[in-house]
Every structure is written in structure tokens, then in C-alpha cells.
Amino acid sequence: MAAMWLLRTLLPLAPFARRMRHGMTLGVRAIAIGADRRVLLVRHTYSPGWHLPGGGVDVGETAVEAARRELLEETNTRAIGPLELHGVFFNPPVGGRDHVVCFRVPRFEMGPLPAPTYEIAEVGAFLIDALPETVTPATHRRLQEVASGAAPDDCW
Template identity: 55%
Template sequence: MAVRLWGGTTLGVRAIAFSEERILLVRHTYVSGWHLPGGGVNARETAEAAARRELFEETGYEAAGATRFLGLYFNPAMAGRDHVALYHVPDCVPRRAFRANREIAEIGLFAPDGLPEGTTTATRRRLAELFEGLPPDECW
């Protein structure tokens, strides 16, 4: 969930995270499809710290090194005021076993050319921007 920051604007984060050259995706309990892990930025928290925290909270995986900011996207589907900061996590490692919960039903590691059925359009677009050099779309 995105946290209110100023004037009704919300800020969320997502991570394109890799483990052993596979992309880590999550399937939520409350919305269909496979998504990049992420969530809201808390008060007094940087976007990068939020991306690392959300990655761990949702999947049990932890960033093993530096992350790279990829862009800031407008998400018009969220009341017309949400923005998403996207980070690249080139290497992450499991730190605790995943257990399905009220928010995340399932996680999976997938080859870039073998994404599961139901991978969201936004997720596919962000991966194409990273892998194929497509110009970033300003909307999530």
C-alpha cells in the first residue's frame, strides 16, 4: 500500500530483482497476475530502503548488493495521484523461507524468456525497457 506523502500524492516502489539470472515475481491474494515485488514508502524512509524492505517482506529475498534506480512512473490507476519508483536489484538471495500469507499467495523465479501466464502488462513493459532498451513509458 502506498503511503500518503504530500497533497494526496502517494509513492510506491517496485523491484526488478534477480536471483541466479531469474526474475523474482509475486502473485498477490487481492489482485490477479504476476507482479514485481514492491509496496509503499513509509514516513522517514527512502524509496531505495522501501524497495529493499518490500522485497524482503514479500519474498524472503534480500538484495545482495547495490541497487540501481531505473525511473519514476505515474500510476493513473491508483486514484490519479500515485507514483512508482522502480529499482533494479541485480542479485538477491533467500534469507527466509517464503510462506503464503494474506498479501502474497505465491512467489516464483522465472527466466526472462519464460515469464508465467498472467504476468501483468506493466511488469512485461518494465522488463522490456530493461532488457530490450525500450524507452521508458511515463505511466506504470
């Protein structure tokens, strides 16, 4: 009898527990390249190298909303009009179930570059053909795809 009660009580929790152990994570990145061919990049306080602005998709938020929010929070840049999907990428080093949705931001309005925060050490705008040496490999690949018009790779 106690075993049956325990089974009826715990069984409904199984899908939640599975999600906690095996849930997919979803992140976004924004590629904002101005008319001057400068691309916005950020340097985090917790991870080496220069990255595309972005972050995690919050509960109840679409990937587009997350990309717009992260671009604004990290670089003080507001996306204007629709974003363009560059690709959806598998990111195996992050738990084996992580995916990154990468958007091109065709039109945007930059405010003053923000001061460093606990998360963002620095924001920079670099010529797409003169990127810093410490740009991350994934960021470099995405920018090469955009610059050359090549089809995106499947992996981040």
C-alpha cells in the first residue's frame, strides 16, 4: 500500500526530473555589423576571448526577444526591425544538449558603449576583416560565414 502511494506520488514528477537531468539549453547570439563593417563584440568577465553578444533564453521568452534583450543589456544597442536567422548550432561542450540560435541584426541603433559590469568586462566594435586575436573560434566562424556568404556549419 505504501509502495503504491509512493509510486502515485512520484510518477507525475518523472517528466520534470528527466528535464532537469536531460534538458536542452538554448542560447542566442547577435551579429550586429554596421555600415562601416565594424562588428560588435563583448569580452566577458568569466570566459576568455571576444564573443558575439548574447546569452540564455529566459523562461517565457522567444529566441528573438532574448537576442534583442541581450544585445541591449550587453552593448547598449537596440535592434531596429526584424532580425534575420543566421543559423541554429549544436554546442556539444556545454552539456551535450546545448544549442545556440544566431541572428543577424541588419539595423540597429547604438548608444554610448557601456561601462564594465560584473558580467561584461568590455565592449568593442571591430572591423570584420581585422578582428582581435583573442576572438573565440565560434565567433570567428560565424563572422567568416556572414562575410563570405558561406553556408553555416551545424556546430557552434
